[in-house]
Amino acid sequence: MTDVHTTLNTAADARVDVAIIGGGAAGLSAAVTLARSLRSVVVIDAGEPRNAPAEGVHNLLGREGIAPGDLIAQGRAEAEAYGARMLSGSVAHVRRDGDDIVLELEDGDELRARRILLATGLRDELPDVAGITDLWGTHVLHCPYCHGWEVRGQRIGVLGTTPMAMHQVLLFRQLSEHITLFTHTMPELTSDDWDTLAALNVEVVSGRVGELRSENGELRSAVVDDGHEFAIDALTVAPRMIANSDLYEQLGGELSENPMGVFIETDFAGKTPIEGVWAAGNVRDVGAVVAASAMQGLMAGGAINGELATEEARAAVAARAARTA
Incomplete structure (x- = not known):
């Protein structure tokens, strides 16, 4: 300027x-x-x-x-x-x-x-997850209208921090059949939530995500606190x-x-x-x-x-x- x-x-x-x-x-x-x-x-x-x-x-x-x-x-x-x-x-x-x-x-x-x-x-203000900041705006996303087309068809994780996570599940499910909801710190799911997730074939992983693993700037997986690792190509969050x-x-x-x-x-x-x-x-x-x-x-x-x-x-x-x- x-x-x-x-x-x-x-x-x-x-x-x-x-x-x-x-x-x-x-x-x-x-x-x-x-x-x-x-x-x-x-x-x-x-x-x-x-x-x-x-x-x-x-x-x-x-x-x-x-x-x-x-x-x-x-x-x-x-x-x-x-x-x-x-x-x-x-x-x-x-x-x-x-x-x-x-x-x-x-x-x-x-x-x-x-x-x-x-x-x-x-x-x-991003969730406290190791590796999340380095991927923000490229593979860690928040808006399906800003970035959704670019990750269509990919393995998309939804990081649950607020009740808005269910809304993100619905919007990103429109873009891919491969959605995983990590419950992380979101409130307990209701029976209606569980019915919706089952009907949409959304995988649910309980527990906090402690780390995102990447290679050459590409997101590879999310690791929960118990050590289990889940392959994803993109992660959506609600900052x-x-x-x-x-x-x-x-x-x-x-x-x-x-x-x-x-x-x-x-x-x-x-x-x-x-x-x-x-x-x-x-x-x-x-x-x-x-x-x-x-x-x-x-x-x-x-x-x-x-x-x-x-x-x-x-x-x-x-x-x-x-x-x-």
């Missing part, structure tokens, strides 16, 4: 209409929307996308299978073409100063914004998804929680309860795929522009009234 730290030394450059923290699908979509409305926009991004390990982005119409890095590069170029500025780095601290929100960058520079959009994504919310909390924001994880609650367009602060993408919707995140960025960008336009119109009315008084 283009580094523009050196351009933040003048007052004009150091105050913008909107500062967007996070340069993924949500942040860049918002940047395009706002820049096309002639808003001054800076996107601040640390270059650590959640989907970096994935080979491709799926279910994104017109861009099916595009590499995540290529999608981001194209999005940046589109935003910059309309006048948005890209800033490489991260925000260390944020505070309110009058009507502005002041962002202190990691190198000490400051940027003032009338509005901020948090598009900071989330982090995945705990935690919004990257430090900046929101610095401004006094409180987080919400659902069975999938922790997130920033917003209205339909992405406005948070904190004045001037908006959110889009996985930071507000832990289940959002790339297409949904991009849509949320567009909606938030449009709503922010509308709010600023209304504010400016009211100021113009007040100024006119003052002149004619």
Whole structure:
């Protein structure tokens, strides 16, 4: 990403209409929307996308299978073409100063914004299983719509950590006849669960999985605590998804929680309860795929522009009234 730290030394450059923290699908979509409305926009991004390990982005119409890095590069170029500025780095601290929100960058520079959009994504808390991190995003998966086609027909394990494991069994069973449910730490199966598993010919392995074994980057097996080893080609898990919310909390924001994880609650367009602060993408919707995140960025960008336009119109009315008084 283009580094523009050196351009933040003048007052004009150091105050913008909107500062967007996070340069993924949500942040860049918002940047395009706002820049096309002639808003001054800076996107601040640390270059650590959640989907970096994935080979491709799926279910994104017109861009099916595009590499995540290529999608981001194209999005940046589109935003910059309309006048948005890209800033490489991260925000260390944020505070309110009058009507502005002041962002202190990691190198000490400051940027003032009338509005901020948090598009900071989330982090995945994976189960404590040896070898799972090295395979995350390639052979250890969580979403049948993001990765299911790529493992169709293979031997797929489902790691049971929550009641959602049964839902994953149903979705991945659509993609393969070779499904194994490892009960791991999930709640006890009900009689209805057992009937479903039997009807679908799903193998059930009781006990915790202690290790995943791989060879040359390929998943080979799951080993349970009693030492038994089960051959699988892919493993689906339900990670705990935690919004990257430090900046929101610095401004006094409180987080919400659902069975999938922790997130920033917003209205339909992405406005948070904190004045001037908006959110889009996985930071507000832990289940959002790339297409949904991009849509949320567009909606938030449009709503922010509308709010600023209304504010400016009211100021113009007040100024006119003052002149004619």
